[in-house]
Structure formats: structure tokens, C-alpha cells
Amino acid sequence: MTPEHPTPTGPHDLALDPPPGCPAHVRGPGGLARLYGPGAEDLNELYERLREEHGPVAPVLLHDDLPMWMVLGHAENLRMVRTPSHFTKDSRIWSQLLQGKVRPDHPLMPHIAWQPICAHAEGDEHKRLRGAVTAAMATIDDRSVRRYINRSSQRLVNRFCEEGRADLVGDFAEHLPMAVMCHVLGMPDEYNDTMVHAARDALKGSETAVASHEYVVEALARLTARRRADPEDDFTGHLVRHPAGLTDDEVREHLRLVLFAAYENTVNLLSNVLRMVLTDPRFLARLNGGQMTVAEAVEQSLWDEPPFSTIFGYFAKQDTELGGQRIRRGDGLFFAPAPGNVDPRVRPDLSAHMQGNRSHLAFGSGPHECPGQDIGRAIADVGVDALLMRLPDVQLDCAEDELRWTMSIASRHLVELPVRFEPREQQDVKHKPSHAPIPPQRLTRPAGAPPRPAPAPERETPDLSTPVPAPAPAPQPAPPVPQPTGPARRPNAWRRFLAWWRGY
Numbered sequence: 001m002t003p004e005h006p007t008p009t010g011p012h013d014l015a016l017d018p019p020p021g022c023p024a025h026v027r028g029p030g031g032l033a034r035l036y037g038p039g040a041e042d043l044n045e046l047y048e049r050l051r052e053e054h055g056p057v058a059p060v061l062l063h064d065d066l067p068m069w070m071v072l073g074h075a076e077n078l079r080m081v082r083t084p085s086h087f088t089k090d091s092r093i094w095s096q097l098l099q100g101k102v103r104p105d106h107p108l109m110p111h112i113a114w115q116p117i118c119a120h121a122e123g124d125e126h127k128r129l130r131g132a133v134t135a136a137m138a139t140i141d142d143r144s145v146r147r148y149i150n151r152s153s154q155r156l157v158n159r160f161c162e163e164g165r166a167d168l169v170g171d172f173a174e175h176l177p178m179a180v181m182c183h184v185l186g187m188p189d190e191y192n193d194t195m196v197h198a199a200r201d202a203l204k205g206s207e208t209a210v211a212s213h214e215y216v217v218e219a220l221a222r223l224t225a226r227r228r229a230d231p232e233d234d235f236t237g238h239l240v241r242h243p244a245g246l247t248d249d250e251v252r253e254h255l256r257l258v259l260f261a262a263y264e265n266t267v268n269l270l271s272n273v274l275r276m277v278l279t280d281p282r283f284l285a286r287l288n289g290g291q292m293t294v295a296e297a298v299e300q301s302l303w304d305e306p307p308f309s310t311i312f313g314y315f316a317k318q319d320t321e322l323g324g325q326r327i328r329r330g331d332g333l334f335f336a337p338a339p340g341n342v343d344p345r346v347r348p349d350l351s352a353h354m355q356g357n358r359s360h361l362a363f364g365s366g367p368h369e370c371p372g373q374d375i376g377r378a379i380a381d382v383g384v385d386a387l388l389m390r391l392p393d394v395q396l397d398c399a400e401d402e403l404r405w406t407m408s409i410a411s412r413h414l415v416e417l418p419v420r421f422e423p424r425e426q427q428d429v430k431h432k433p434s435h436a437p438i439p440p441q442r443l444t445r446p447a448g449a450p451p452r453p454a455p456a457p458e459r460e461t462p463d464l465s466t467p468v469p470a471p472a473p474a475p476q477p478a479p480p481v482p483q484p485t486g487p488a489r490r491p492n493a494w495r496r497f498l499a500w501w502r503g504y
């Protein structure tokens with residue numbers, strides 16, 4: 001990026017800037033806004049100030065005051081990710097890196113460092129690697145995964161339903177995606193509390209993050225070796241056998257990419273949707289009145305709180321223009337779903353309900369568009385539904401303004417979601433997970449198609465391999481949907497809504 005790039009264009013009046021020293025507007029060299037430190041505590045607010053000042057593409061500073069562009073506009077984000085002739089995800093052309101300005105221990109190095117995975121590749125190499133991943137994903141059966149999500153949700157609720165209290169982030173949202181992804185990848189027995197803890201710890205970047213990351217990667221390496229020796233009809237088996245001929249390292253690295261990409265994002269999505277259900281009266285009213293399905297609520301959340309706020313990064317392959325800014329070859333740009341989704345040109349009224357509209361940026365677009373979005377949606381959709389069916393009287397157990405988030409440039413993570421409900425007995429969990437061959441079938445459903453019916457109830461012995469602390473109860477017929485104990489209106493409305501949703 002050249003030093004001249006930060007020249008603001010458009011109708012900006014820097015004289016209107018707050019007085020020097022105002023902690024909310026602390027700036028770095030060249031008067032550019034920093035994405036870190038004082039003034040960057042609330043990044044969403046910062047993005048709105050930048051949009052006002054610079055328009056849809058704004059110059060910003062990363063840690064160590066490395067210059068980048070933040071793409072704030074919806075159309076500009078789409079243009080960037082859909083134009084591989086001009087923009088690449090290969091960080092090796094980033095001018096700051098080439099000029100030696102990025103120290104090896106830069107806080108964003110895990111995102112900056114190029115890796116031989118499809119998320120960083122382009123052209124034919126991207127096609128080769130991504131082709132193997134999407135082909136393996138195409139073999140995942142939608143109905144069977146939805147059943148598994150439902151059963152895993154029931155097991156998780158069994159762990160806390162007798163208590164009358166839970167933290168829906170730590171006890172539910174942080175577990176369900178890991179349980180499902182371990183099953184999808186072909187290592188259901190690796191799912192346990194230790195695996196969840198290791199993944200969370202690795203993502204938090206704590207002192208033990210490297211060891212935790214190793215723990216997860218070793219499990220994936222064992223899985224790769226098992227499938228190489230004995231290919232099965234699961235995601236990893238298909239990845240190993242794909243004609244692209246991935247090496248063991250490539251298979252393991254793509255399992256790692258898929259597991260972490262799926263895990264962190266889906267945890268955030270689940271937490272966000274559950275928080276919306278529990279705190280936003282408009283949301284509940286629409287659900288209760290049958291004007292919104294859980295699937296539409298998930299889509300609304302993807303607009304309002306995309307699990308990836310921004311993605312580092314895209315890099316200009318040639319001099320070009322974007323959003324009125326002059327972008328130089330080698331400049332780095334953030335793909336930014338969070339500000340892009342609230343661009344006033346596409347959402348003049350942020351309180352307007354998006355009615356299941358899927359043109360948000362949460363899953364990206366273009367050659368790198370998320371290939372796992374249907375699984376992410378299914379986990380949120382089925383998981384939230386299953387939890388609300390079991391605990392129809394669930395309500396927030398703290399004041400809304402006591403909820404806390406951890407925020408980084410990449411994402412915003414709800415720390416806890418304390419809830420209370422009438423204690424109730426554990427329920428049988430039907431069907432032991434099946435590893436039967438999976439018929440090839442895409443998860444995708446056509447845009448605008450009605451939501452799929454929830455999986456039919458099934459009978460089966462409890463799966464004792466899952467980490468349910470209390471002894472599993474003797475098999476017995478599933479009790480009816482628990483009777484509401486709180487105010488009658490809401491649970492009844494929920495049952496009406498769920499009955500309607502299932503087509504009764």
C-alpha cells in the first residue's frame with residue numbers, strides 16, 4: 001500500500017473531526033483510524049464513523065500501524081470477493097509483508113501467514129483443493145445430519161435440564177457444533193468436553209493455545225491415517241479418496257480448516273440466535289404469531305450479527321479502484337460482512353425484518369464462498385428448535401445489559417447466556433449415531449423453499465458414549481412436550497408455532 005492511499009475522497013470534512021485527545025477518536029499516523037487500542041473498543045461504531053468520513057472503502061491501521069483498507073459497502077465487498085482477476089487471498093503479495101514491515105510475532109500472524117489450503121489458494125490450485133472439499137461435503141445427507149443435530153441437542157439439554165439453570169453459551173452453543181462436526185468428519189468418539197475445551201482455548205489465543213491446537217490437530221492426523229488405511233463413506237473418507245489426490249498433510253490441514261471454520265462461526269451463530277429469542281420481543285412476537293420461522297430468524301441474525309465480522313484479507317493484484325478509492329497493487333483489504341450488512345444503501349431501516357432474504361455477506365461470495373453454509377444453518381436451525389421444544393419456558397437469568405461479549409477484529413463472541421427454566425427430567429435420546437454409508441445428496445435447498453420439517457421422533461437406546469454426567473435413565477417412552485410453568489401465553493404460542501411449522 002502506498003503512503004498516498006489514505007487521501008480521503010468524497011464529501012468529507014475533516015474539520016468536523018472531534019478535538020485532539022478525544023479518546024473515542026484517537027488516530028494513528030496520517031490521521032488514520034486504528035483498529036486497535038483506544039477508540040476501537042466498539043468496532044461497529046468505528047465502522048460507521050469511517051463510512052461517514054470516507055464512504056464505502058476506508059483506510060485503517062492494523063496493529064503496528066500497518067495500513068489496510070476496510071471495505072464497508074455491501075456492493076464493494078461483493079465486487080472485491082467476486083473479482084479474482086483483481087483481488088486474491090494470497091497474502092504473499094501484500095506489500096507490507098514484501099517490505100518486511102510485518103514482524104513474525106504480529107498478533108494477526110495466524111491470519112496473515114499463507115498456508116497451502118483452499119482458503120488461501122487461487123486459480124487451478126484453489127479449484128483442486130476446494131473441489132475435493134466440496135465433493136466430500138456433497139456426500140453429506142441433509143436429513144441424517146439434521147437427525148444427528150437433534151439428538152445431540154437432546155443429549156446436551158439432558159445434561160442441565162434437571163438443574164433449572166444453564167449457560168446456553170458454555171453448556172449448549174459451544175458443544176453442539178463440535179458434536180456435529182466430529183460426527184460429520186468421521187470421528188464421533190473424539191467429541192467430549194476436552195475437545196470442546198481445546199478448540200475454545202486454541203481460538204482464544206491463551207497461554208495454552210498452542211498445546212490445545214496441537215491436541216485438536218493430532219486427533220485430525222489420527223483420523224487421516226485411519227481413513228487412508230480404511231476409507232469409509234464419511235467426509236474424511238471422501239476427501240482421502242478424491243481424484244485430486246490430496247496428500248496426508250493436505251487432508252489434515254483441510255480437516256483443520258473445516259473444523260475450526262465450522263466451529264467458531266456456528267458457535268457464534270447459535271449464541272446470537274438464542275440471545276435474540278430471549279431478549280428481542282419483536283422476534284418472539286413474530287415467531288409466536290407464525291410470521292417468522294426459526295430458519296428466517298437465523299437469516300435475520302446472519303444479517304444483524306454475522307459470525308465473522310471481518311476477514312483478513314484480500315490483496316490487490318493490480319492497481320484498481322474500489323468505492324472511490326485508489327487501490328494499489330499489493331494493498332491489503334478487509335472483507336467485512338459486519339459493516340457491509342448494515343450498509344444504508346441496502347438497509348436504510350435497520351429495524352426492518354429481512355424476511356429470510358439471503359443476500360447478506362455472512363458466508364462470503366465468489367470463489368471462496370463458504371461451502372459449509374448449509375451445515376452451519378442446519379445446526380443453528382435444528383439446535384434452537386430442539387432446545388426451545390424441551391425448555392419452552394426458558395428465560396434470561398440476568399439483565400440484558402449484563403451480557404458481555406469479547407470482541408476482536410474478526411468476530412464478536414457472547415461470553416455467557418445465563419437462563420432459568422422449570423427443572424425437568426432427562427429424556428431418552430433416540431437413535432445411536434449411524435455410520436451407515438451416506439447417499440450422495442446436497443444439503444442445499446432452493447432459495448425461497450419452505451423450511452424442512454423437523455426430524456420425526458425416533459426410538460432408540462441412549463448413547464452412553466456421549467458425555468452425559470448423570471447415568472442415563474432406563475429407556476421409556478418420550479414424555480409429552482413439557483407443560484409451561486411460566487406465563488401461559490408464550491409456551492402455548494410456541495407450541496402452536498411449532499405445530500404449524502411441522503405442518504399440523
Ligand code: HEM
Nearest residue numbers: 118119261262265266269307362363364368370372375376
Ligand atoms: C454459521 C456458520 C459459518 C459461517 C458464518 C461461515 C462463514 C464463512 C466465510 C465468510 C468464509 C470465507 C469467505 C471468504 O474468504 O471470502 C468461509 C469459508 C469457508 N468455510 Fe465457512 N462458515 C460457516 C460454517 C462453516 C461450516 C459448517 C463449514 C464446514 C462444514 C465451513 C467451511 C468453510 C471452508 C472450508 C471455507 C474456505 C472456502 C474457500 O476458501 O474456498 N464453514 N466461511
